[in-house]
Amino acid sequence: MKTDFQFSNLLGTVYTRGNLLFSPDGTSLLSPVGNRVTVFDLVNSKSHTLPFAHRKNISRLALHPSGNLLLTVDTDGKVILTHVLRRIVLYHFSFRSAATALSFSPCGRYFAVAIGRRIELWHTPTTPDAGDDGALEFAPFIRHHVHTQHFDDVRSIEWSSDSRFFLSASKDLTARVWSVDAIEGFVPTTLAGHKQGVIGAWFSETQETIYTISKDGALFRWEWTERPSRKNELETTENWNIVERHYFQQNHVDVKCATYHAKSNLLVVGFSNGLFTIHELPDFTQIQNMSLSQSGIDKVTINKSGEWLAFGASRLGQLLVWEWQSESYILKQQGHHDSMNCIVYSPDGQRVVTAADDGKIKVWDVKSGFCIVTFTEHTSGVTACEFAKRGNVLFTASLDGSIRAWDLIRYRNFRTFTAPTRLSFSSLAIDPSGEVVCAGSIDSFDIHIWSVQTGQLLDQLAGHEGPVSSLSFAADGGSLVSGSWDRTVRIWNVFGRTQTSEPCQLQSDVLCVAFRPDSKQVAVSSLDGQVSFWAVSDAVQVGGVDARRDVSGGRRISDRRTAASAAGTKSFHTITYSADGSCVLAGGNSKYMCLYDVQSGALVKKFTVSINLSIDGTQEFLNSRNLTEAGPRGLITDSGDISDEEGHMDRTLPGATRGEASSRRQRPEVKVTSVAFSPTGRSFCAASTEGLLIYSLDTTAQFLPFDLDVSITPDSTRKTLQDRDYLKALIMAFKLDERTLIRYVYERIPRSDIALVVKETPGEYIAPLLRFIAQQADESSHLEFNLLWIEAIVSSHGRHLKDLSGQFTAELRSVQKAVVRIQNELKRLAEENSYAIDYILAQPTKKDALVRRELDLGSDDDAMDSVEFDGDSNTSGDWEGFDT
Structure with missing residues (x-):
């Protein structure tokens, strides 16, 4: 099994904090x-x-x-310069303090950063594709100016269109006008008059007007006008003066964000109650007024054309892109705003289902990275989810006392299972045939079994003396394994006449159990940090x-205590086998996920879930400088205004370790609640505090030749x-292992020779x-050509693939996934065009049109006799090759 898995994508979380940017x-x-930074392709629906x-x-x-250089600044002022198109890091830098504003000039030569009340102007680093001379700079970051006239953050x-001036808006109730270079006669101007902190300030397209907006909802329009001098009334002075005031009539609501599009004179404002408004300036005409979120809108931005608006709400983790002219959503995504409990791949490997403490179930498309559908029928946290091996049926267990079955074709809940008494279900297992569903509870020591067809409770398996923590069905459907807090694992024969169980005694509470794909072995994770392997046939520990x-x-x-002395307090809460059963992947209340070899028990690879120091449990050593008389500095809240009660309000319960992961307020602890391998074995996903992490085998170019000699070259x-x-x-x-060359040869082999080439392939x-x-089937448009290759391989090497099915598991699943995707796309395409095809077939043919025309000219029989249909007539060429 290949183990070079690399991080590839982050799902489950779409926005946390910070500003949004359009390309x-x-x-x-x-x-x-x-x-991290996620890029959403709004045209191709990918991320x-x-x-x-x-x-x-x-x-x-x-x-x-x-669009090639990206500057990202974290809460400590650390900067990373990235080439977006190549996805590589170019340079690391530090501002030594948190940045409150950051913006490039329209010409691209400068960027301005606000560090507290100080504004620094820097030269933009040049790259070979961006610099004038095409040369890299030795010192990428060169400071141009520093301005310190503001008294608060x-x-x-915002820049002017000619990049000569820029505006700064501050919490000190003022906005200021600055020049990039020294201009004769120009004096930095202060725009004062607001009663609360200024949220934003912008130039108009002509740069003759300035708009400023404050937190209390006051909009001022400034113009360069002449006024009589205070010293001498006969003299006049030119300055920026307020010419008009407007107010957003929103009671007890603050302005949280705003943006202005100069070309279309559109002002978009987001409020703390989730409302946003669009006004046309300078008349202050309201165009739209709509509520987008149940919480405040933190950031809003508008694209260059002024058609799309992007909104971010960090409290609920929402990201919305709104087309205001058509009043429709371009993108509407929301992550879980509470801890994720479980994840599962669909049988075809194209989707991942996540369930969380917020009671929501989300289905994510692996290829696009978007959430397809969200189910909200559960009234409490969802603790387990499982797919039926056949069909598109999903089962979920919840603390609200119900087990629900979902149809993922019609996206509806078609069956609900409940116990005779109110129980909070914590574990779930589905029979491979999809006929029986089993669930365990933390309130009862019995295992409940229902029939999927009738929804009736069939039986209750008694034997455990503690809450059932985990359940798993064998792939062949012959056995059910259960783990409990009573320190035992039991193997049940559910479909036997006597439902006996084989108990396996452990030294600590059982946290998770998993069946190997061949149904011959069980992996058990316990509270003492041990992972044990048991043989199903005789219930004996084999490793x-x-x-x-x-x-x-x-x-x-x-x-x-130090991290080294804290050993023994952590354990693996989730464990799963790889697709071929040779390895197990385990994760728990730690920043590490471990991949073990089953046969030898050796640690194959250790994955670091997160390096984010904003989350507890990610650093090995604590800095004594962060300890104060009031406790650790990281636990002291310094966000929000002094007058903003919502900014300082802590809604968490004492001792609570879970919370809203999207808000990142109460320093959540790093952990992995669930892991799952894809059916193809080429990737796996992990539900962590950061979100849904996707790891896949490294897809970068690798040179792994074999049987190579000097005579084999691309030219030869x-x-x-x-x-x-x-x-x-x-x-x-294939010996050269160059993908471009393989594709070149592959696409130029004639269709008639495919079967012969495949038959003779070693x-x-x-x-x-x-x-x-399998990769070509996902990327290329030659559907029939790829299917002919698959058919030829199955026909010529089917017996070989069947005899060595364990070695080709990943490859066969990849091909199966591609075939299923092609089938679904063709089915959808045929359904979408069925009415068009019926319409085309219902149209009259050329022959029918000619007959109808002759009938219209004369209704007597002579008119019909004048129409000739034999090959000797002058119209014979019109009917050539036409099926009458």
Whole structure:
């Protein structure tokens, strides 16, 4: 089994805090997600997470006008300069303090950053594709100016269209006008008059008007006018003066964010009650007024064309893109605003289902990264979810005392299972045939069994002396394994005449159990940090791993012991087998996930879930400088205004370790609540505090040649292809392992020769050929061509694949996934065009039209006789090849 899994995407969380950015072309949206940045492609409906990660949560983003350079600043002032298109990190830098505003100039030569009340102007680092001379700078960050005239934190920085001036809005109730370079006669101007902190300030398109808006909802319009001098009434002075005042009539509501589009004169304002308004300036005409969220809107931005508005609400983790002209959503995504409890892959591997303490069930598309549907029927936290092996049926268990079955084709709840008494279900298992559902509870020691067809309770399995923590069905449906807090694991024969169980005694409470895919072995994780393996046939332990040192690591900010001495307090709460059953992946209340080899018990690889220091348990050593007389500095809240009660209000219960992961207020602790391998074995996902982490095998270019000699080159491969030696050319391309060359040879093999080429292909090339075809089926548009290759492989090497099914599990599942996707797309396409096809078939043919025309000219029989249909007539060419 390959183990070089790399982080590929982050799902489950779409926005946490910070500002939002549109790409220069307006088709993509950049959103800060904790200490990472996610890019949403609004046209192609895809998303991806940039590979870099900060050590703290990101507070500000800025994108170069060319769209290639991205500046990200975390809450400690650490800066990462990234090339967005290539997805590589170019430079690390530090402002040594948190940045409150960040913006590039329209020309791209400068960027301004606000650090508290200080404004610093910097030269933009140049790159080979952005610099004038195409040369890299030795010192990428060069400071140009520093301005310190503000008396409180600066909230926003906006540039003029010619990049000569910029505006700063501050909490000191003023806005100021600055020039980039020294201009004769120009004096920095202060715009004062607001009664509360200024949220934003903008130039109009002509730069003759300035708009400022404050927290209390006051909008001022400033113009460059002449006024009589105070010293001499005969003299006049020119200055920026208030010419008009407008107010948003919103009672007990504050303005939280605002943006202005100069070309269309649109002002968009977001309020603390989730309402947003669109006004046209300078007349202050209201165009739209709509409520988007149940909590306040933290950030709003508008794309370059002024058509799309992006809103971010951090409390509920919402991200919305609104097209205001058509009043429709372009993007509407929301992550879980509470801790995720469980995840599961769909049988085809194309979707991931997440369930959380907020009572919601979300279905995520792995390829696009978007949430497809959200189910909200549960009234309490959802603790377990499982797919039926056949069909699109999902089962979920909840603390509200119900087990629900969901149809993922019609997206509805079609069956609900309940116990005779009110119980809070915590574990779930589904029979592979989909006929029986089993659930365990923390309130009862029995295992409840229902019939899926009738919804009736069939039986209750008694035997455990403690709450049932985990359940798992064997893949062959012959056995059910259950783990309990009574320190035992029991293997049940549910469908036997005598429902007996084989108890397996452990030394500590059982947290999780999992069946191996071949149904011959069970993996058990216990509270003492041990992972043990048991044979199902005779209920005997066949192996084990002491994982206490592997799972230990990381300290909470309030810990008094070092991470090394805290070993034994952590354990694996979730465990799963890989697709081929050779490895197990385990995660728990630790920042590490561990991959173990089942046969030897050796640690194969350790994955670090997060390096975000804004979350507890991610650092090994604590800094004594962060300890104060009032306790750890990280537990002292310094966010929000002094007058803002909502900014300082702590709604968490004493001792609560779970909370709203999207708000990141109460320093949640890093942990992994669930892990799952994809059916193909090429990726796995983990539900963590940060969100849903997707790890996949490294897809970057790798050079892994075999059986290679000096005669095999790209040129010789193309020459062999031109000589029509297709099999030899294909093998040479696979030996070089260059994807572009393989695709070149693959697409130029004639359809008539596919079966012969596949039949003569050596066995060692079948696996890479299957992987390549599966990738081609997802990327290329040659559907029939790819299906012909798959058919030829199955026909020629079917027996070989069946005899060695364990070695080809991942490849076969990848091909199956591709075939299912093609089938679903063709089915959807046929259904969408069924009416168009019926309409086309119902249209009259050319022959019918001619007959109808002749009938219209004369209704007598002579008119019909004048129409000739034989081949000797002058109209015979019109009917050639036409099916009458």
